[in-house]
Amino acid sequence: MQHQTDMFVIGAGPAGLCAALRLQQLGYRVVLIERSTVWPRSQIGEALTPGVKNIIDYLDANEALANVPHLTRLPTRLSWRSRIAETVAHADAAVVDRSAFDAALLQLAQARGIEVHRPASLNSVAGSAGDWQLSFSTPNATHQVQARMILDARGRQSSQSQQLLCAPRLSALWAEVAENDIPSELAHVTLVEALEQGWLWGTRLPDRRYRVMLLSDPVASRRLSAGRPESWLRGSCGASRLFAGVAQLPFQSPLQMCVATPYMAIDGWQDGRLKIGDAAFALDPISSSGVEKAMRFSLQAAIAIHTFLQAEAPAQQTLAREFYQQRLIETYARHHFWTAAYYRQAWCSEQAFWQERATPGMIAAPGNREAGLMIETLQKEIDQLGSYREPAIEAAPEMLVHQMIRFHHLVQIVSLPCVVGDKVELLPAMRHPHLERPLAFWENEAILPGLGILLQKASSASVLGLLGQSMSLQKARRLLAWLWQRGLVEIASD
Numbered sequence: 283m284q285h286q287t288d289m290f291v292i293g294a295g296p297a298g299l300c301a302a303l304r305l306q307q308l309g310y311r312v313v314l315i316e317r318s319t320v321w322p323r324s325q326i327g328e329a330l331t332p333g334v335k336n337i338i339d340y341l342d343a344n345e346a347l348a349n350v351p352h353l354t355r356l357p358t359r360l361s362w363r364s365r366i367a368e369t370v371a372h373a374d375a376a377v378v379d380r381s382a383f384d385a386a387l388l389q390l391a392q393a394r395g396i397e398v399h400r401p402a403s404l405n406s407v408a409g410s411a412g413d414w415q416l417s418f419s420t421p422n423a424t425h426q427v428q429a430r431m432i433l434d435a436r437g438r439q440s441s442q443s444q445q446l447l448c449a450p451r452l453s454a455l456w457a458e459v460a461e462n463d464i465p466s467e468l469a470h471v472t473l474v475e476a477l478e479q480g481w482l483w484g485t486r487l488p489d490r491r492y493r494v495m496l497l498s499d500p501v502a503s504r505r506l507s508a509g510r511p512e513s514w515l516r517g518s519c520g521a522s523r524l525f526a527g528v529a530q531l532p533f534q535s536p537l538q539m540c541v542a543t544p545y546m547a548i549d550g551w552q553d554g555r556l557k558i559g560d561a562a563f564a565l566d567p568i569s570s571s572g573v574e575k576a577m578r579f580s581l582q583a584a585i586a587i588h589t590f591l592q593a594e595a596p597a598q599q600t601l602a603r604e605f606y607q608q609r610l611i612e613t614y615a616r617h618h619f620w621t622a623a624y625y626r627q628a629w630c631s632e633q634a635f636w637q638e639r640a641t642p643g644m645i646a647a648p649g650n651r652e653a654g655l656m657i658e659t660l661q662k663e664i665d666q667l668g669s670y671r672e673p674a675i676e677a678a679p680e681m682l683v684h685q686m687i688r689f690h691h692l693v694q695i696v697s698l699p700c701v702v703g704d705k706v707e708l709l710p711a712m713r714h715p716h717l718e719r720p721l722a723f724w725e726n727e728a729i730l731p732g733l734g735i736l737l738q739k740a741s742s743a744s745v746l747g748l749l750g751q752s753m754s755l756q757k758a759r760r761l762l763a764w765l766w767q768r769g770l771v772e773i774a775s776d
């Protein structure tokens with residue numbers, strides 16, 4: 283018998299679970315399938331950036347995740363800009379047991395009423411946007427579901443035919459050693475080291491294992507190691523300064539490897555099917571922010587879906603899709619840009635591995651119109667990031683209360699899709715070369731139309747008076763000072 287749902291989510295990684303939880307909070311019925319027969323399944327990607335904590339708060343999932351084994355306050359011993367290592371504190375980052383993390387989120391999803399099927403394999407998808415007919419199998423049954431939307435959260439297993447490869451190929455090779463075997467000076471720090479042919483990452487895991495991982499070019503590594511991955515990993519450790527003590531230790535686990543090449547999906551939102559998390563874009567693991575970005579993007583996709591389904595006019599549906607697409611491009615472009623800069627900083631940056639990654643640029647894409655448009659938009663975003671120079675914040679002369687001021691002549695007012703409550707709305711925003719991107723909110727406060735008075739000349743007292751109607755006078759003063767110091771407001775000369 284066929285039963286009905288609003289959302290059909292494929293994949294129980296952080297992206298699928300996060301979107302499922304948020305959409306369920308927004309009032310939708312959600313069915314989620316996960317294909318893994320082993321659960322909790324083993325999973326890499328355990329170093330979580332501080333932003334994950336905010337997302338967990340937002341999903342009200344703290345209690346559910348309280349017992350997930352994790353380590354905090356591990357400093358990083360880093361040999362990147364120079365061969366001389368430095369130690370960096372990471373007070374808010376954590377290394378979690380990712381299998382337990384994903385499992386706890388899945389349990390929470392079930393507890394909140396999300397219908398979860400695992401292990402389940404998808405048999406077929408038919409129908410069209412708003413009216414999908416899906417068939418999937420669990421060990422004892424075949425299920426038919428009718429769904430309004432499909433969310434593809436299959437991670438790197440999602441379809442690869444429509445992907446922009448935006449960086450040279452990268453592969454990860456890793457093994458685990460027993461924590462007891464690790465020299466004590468290494469056991470309580472995360473280690474990161476740039477080597478001529480790639481980089482090494484090592485950390486203690488919450489379950490007393492120590493993982494050492496090598497990221498390198500798969501073609502070069504095959505050539506240089508004559509296809510012997512273990513000697514490639516051990517040799518790289520041996521040639522390093524920080525990992526030399528690990529090079530000859532017995533491996534507790536079989537050697538593992540995976541593709542780690544960053545990419546972005548071209549067909550992110552197609553007629554009622556959306557990709558989220560690594561299915562939509564995979565980041566270079568160098569930032570250890572894949573989980574955070576996958577979860578954050580899922581939340582944004584949930585808002586886009588909600589806006590789309592509640593839209594009263596086609597224009598709102600277009601806005602929802604634009605918002606999804608903009609967030610996808612923006613997240614990816616920023617990361618891509620940041621990654622290239624980070625690769626440029628390495629002490630061995632003149633080596634081919636580093637040179638190839640040091641310039642943000644497109645590598646390969648299918649030759650279709652959609653891919654062409656995507657490349658154009660992505661390139662524009664990357665160029666914009668490249669041309670932005672943070673303004674020098676000088677101690678500007680104090681603005682006098684009755685001084686006549688106005689927006690700087692280069693300020694433009696543009697429309698920007700923003701999240702307001704649970705939906706996407708088009709809001710007015712300021713654009714200026716001194717702003718990295720259009721600004722609609724300042725300290726969670728919508729700045730327009732309040733500041734619109736500065737399109738003409740006005741006394742600072744009257745601007746403060748107007749802003750003071752929607753925020754405290756103190757905050758209004760700080761806002762005006764902020765604009766003034768960045769050169770976004772100028773003295774009106776006539």
Ligand SMILES: Cc1cc2nc3c(=O)[nH]c(=O)nc-3n(C[C@H](O)[C@H](O)[C@H](O)COP(=O)(O)OP(=O)(O)OC[C@H]3O[C@@H](n4cnc5c(N)ncnc54)[C@H](O)[C@@H]3O)c2cc1C
Pocket residue numbers: 292293294295296297298315316317318326327328329330331402403404435436437438439440454540541542558559560561565567570571572573574576
């Ligand atoms: C080498 C490497 C190191 C990394 N290190 C870090 C790190 O330290 N920190 C960090 O934040 N990120 C890291 N990442 C990135 C991080 O792992 C991912 O960004 C994150 O797991 C993405 O979450 P996701 O939910 O999109 O996908 P996944 O976590 O991959 O989840 C996808 C789920 O979908 C399921 N699935 C797949 N196909 C199907 C199907 N047909 N039907 C049903 N279910 C299906 C899978 O079994 C899986 O459970 C790393 C990535 C790599 C490659």
